[in-house]
Amino acid sequence: MRPHRRISRALPVAPALVLLLLFLAGPIAYCVYIAFTDLQLTGQAHSSFVGFANFRRALRDDAFLNAVWLTLVFTVLSSLVGQNTLGLALAALMKRASKPVRTLTGGVVITAWVLPEVVAGFLLYAFFRREGTLNAILHWLHLPRQNWLFTLPILAVSFANVWRGTAFSMLVYSAALDEIPSEITEAAEVDGAGGWRRLWHITLPMIRRSIGTNLMLNTLQTLSVFGLIWVMTRGGPGDKSQTLPLFMYEQAFQNSMIGYGTAVALLLLLVGSLFSVVYLRLLRTEV
Amino acid sequence: MSRSRPSRRLAADAELIAVALAFALPLAWVLLSCVDPHPDLKVKVPDGLTFGNFDAVLTPDILYTPLLNSLILCGGATALTVVCAALAAYPLSRFRSRLNRPFLLTILFATSLPITAIMVPVYALFVRVDLIDTPQGTIFFFAASQLPFAIWLMKNFMDGVPKELEEAAWTDGASSLQSLVRIVLPLMGPGLAVVTVFSFVMMWGNFFVPFMLLLTPDQMPASVSINEFFGNRGMVAYGQLAAFSVIYSTPVILLYVLVARRLGGGFALGGAVKG
Numbered sequence: 001m002r003p004h005r006r007i008s009r010a011l012p013v014a015p016a017l018v019l020l021l022l023f024l025a026g027p028i029a030y031c032v033y034i035a036f037t038d039l040q041l042t043g044q045a046h047s048s049f050v051g052f053a054n055f056r057r058a059l060r061d062d063a064f065l066n067a068v069w070l071t072l073v074f075t076v077l078s079s080l081v082g083q084n085t086l087g088l089a090l091a092a093l094m095k096r097a098s099k100p101v102r103t104l105t106g107g108v109v110i111t112a113w114v115l116p117e118v119v120a121g122f123l124l125y126a127f128f129r130r131e132g133t134l135n136a137i138l139h140w141l142h143l144p145r146q147n148w149l150f151t152l153p154i155l156a157v158s159f160a161n162v163w164r165g166t167a168f169s170m171l172v173y174s175a176a177l178d179e180i181p182s183e184i185t186e187a188a189e190v191d192g193a194g195g196w197r198r199l200w201h202i203t204l205p206m207i208r209r210s211i212g213t214n215l216m217l218n219t220l221q222t223l224s225v226f227g228l229i230w231v232m233t234r235g236g237p238g239d240k241s242q243t244l245p246l247f248m249y250e251q252a253f254q255n256s257m258i259g260y261g262t263a264v265a266l267l268l269l270l271v272g273s274l275f276s277v278v279y280l281r282l283l284r285t286e287v
Numbered sequence: 288m289s290r291s292r293p294s295r296r297l298a299a300d301a302e303l304i305a306v307a308l309a310f311a312l313p314l315a316w317v318l319l320s321c322v323d324p325h326p327d328l329k330v331k332v333p334d335g336l337t338f339g340n341f342d343a344v345l346t347p348d349i350l351y352t353p354l355l356n357s358l359i360l361c362g363g364a365t366a367l368t369v370v371c372a373a374l375a376a377y378p379l380s381r382f383r384s385r386l387n388r389p390f391l392l393t394i395l396f397a398t399s400l401p402i403t404a405i406m407v408p409v410y411a412l413f414v415r416v417d418l419i420d421t422p423q424g425t426i427f428f429f430a431a432s433q434l435p436f437a438i439w440l441m442k443n444f445m446d447g448v449p450k451e452l453e454e455a456a457w458t459d460g461a462s463s464l465q466s467l468v469r470i471v472l473p474l475m476g477p478g479l480a481v482v483t484v485f486s487f488v489m490m491w492g493n494f495f496v497p498f499m500l501l502l503t504p505d506q507m508p509a510s511v512s513i514n515e516f517f518g519n520r521g522m523v524a525y526g527q528l529a530a531f532s533v534i535y536s537t538p539v540i541l542l543y544v545l546v547a548r549r550l551g552g553g554f555a556l557g558g559a560v561k562g
Contacts, residue, residue, distance in 0.1 A: 009378050009382050010384070012467075013378060013379070015375070016371040016375035023427050023430075024397065024431045024432065024435075030412050031407075031408035034408055093299045093302055097296060101307075105303045105304070105307040109310055112313075115536050116491060116509075118494045118513050119513070122532060123314065126328045133328070133330045216399070224401035224404065227494035227495055249407070258410075265408060268404040269404040276396050279399055280396060
């Protein structure tokens with residue numbers, strides 16, 4: 001192909017490429033750079049290179065380790081267990097349910113997903129508050145009440161994330177279940193396989209790729225949740241619901257240590273990239 | 288043999304209704320509180336019916352300015368995203384090149400990066416290049432963060448338009464830009480609508496990006512200004528907060544319904560995400 005023709009064909013990509021390089025690749029490169037400096041927000045004209053000091057500091061910082069632990073709890077509870085299992089259960093039940101019930105449930109679950117992040121945060125804040133709906137129900141059932149956002153904040157925000165994020169898994173699994181030929185499940189049923197055995201030996205193996213992709217995307221989504229937790233608890237009380245994104249924000253702005261905050265961001269980005277690469281591998285086996 | 292079909296359907300219906308009720312409780316709170324003259328934090332039947340909460344928030348300061356800001360930021364960024372994505376997707380979908388595959392893999396990789404993680408360095412960078420607290424800076428970043436997914440989606444939709452239709456136009460001497468605008472884009476209307484609506488909805492609800500990149504209160508979009516109901520003004524007016532939430536959420540829900548209908552109830556993202 002003649003070179004000028006090749007260039008004119010590639011030209012339409014240029015605006016997107018410029019935007020991506022300037023506003024996405026640029027900040028990521030800058031992130032890698034300042035993670036190795038002692039850049040601060042106030043009172044300092046220039047920063048100096050400090051090597052791995054920010055990372056060494058993180059590994060000795062109890063608040064950082066606490067944030068890592070909470071991020072792990074939040075991700076496992078809300079994404080791996082909550083959104084994933086509930087999404088699959090809803091998709092499976094919907095296949096059997098009557099149409100009006102299917103439409104109703106789908107509508108409610110998807111509305112929770114489409115709502116703006118901050119609005120979702122407020123709704124669940126109201127739900128979990130001491131004088132909120134959950135305690136009103138517990139009281140009505142003669143069960144003990146609690147100040148959930150104070151005693152078990154990480155559990156409350158995990159539930160919030162399940163409430164908000166389950167629709168995605170539900171949609172992915174509904175599509176996956178529709179692709180299973182009904183003859184296969186019917187044959188198994190005739191052979192006398194019960195519900196759980198059919199699930200374990202037929203359904204799950206047949207949708208395993210969707211499970212992989214879904215887990216990966218849920219995890220990545222959950223790793224970067226900020227607004228929901230910020231609105232509900234601000235990471236508190238103390239640091240009892242401070243996941244990595246909130247820890248990063250606090251270090252960079254409340255404590256004015258941009259260098260340290262960015263080092264944390266870089267670690268988060270690395271974990272994300274790792275998941276992203278696994279996701280690409282999963283897709284490649286499928287394409 | 289397990290239970291009969293009708294009883295299994297009944298069981299499934301009952302279980303789904305239980306889940307739907309649990310999911311509906313927080314939604315019920317906002318819908319009931321916004322018309323309740325004395326709302327609190329629990330779901331309860333309003334002791335009267337009032338539109339006072341709406342009246343109270345329907346002012347330039349509380350509602351119109353933030354919504355207008357949201358519209359400018361998200362509208363601008365969506366337009367930028369869709370135009371750039373359509374242009375970029377065209378050669379990727381139409382011409383063979385050794386660079387296509389690496390480019391698409393990079394795009395797909397970027398799609399799943401946690402953008403939240405880079406907000407602190409983006410803030411530092413924007414301070415340095417004087418883009419902090421400017422709507423255009425926020426628009427550029429919004430567009431860039433949405434672009435990878437938009438290009439990916441757009442390319443998949445574009446692949447569905449048969450190439451033969453353009454070949455006639457090419458023989459008549461149309462440039463590729465002409466055939467993109469006159470032939471391909473009109474044929475992928477629903478796909479274009481999905482990319483546009485999805486980008487817009489993602490940005491409309493996004494809190495962290497404007498929260499970090501904008502500083503002046505009267506530039507804030509609704510996603511950030513909604514926080515004003517808390518703390519700063521002392522007492523929390525729950526009824527007004529609920530009314531504001533309802534107004535602020537309505538556009539994205541309507542847009543979603545519009546797109547979902549157009550695709551026959553199905554949801555394109557499930558398929559798009561699978562590649």
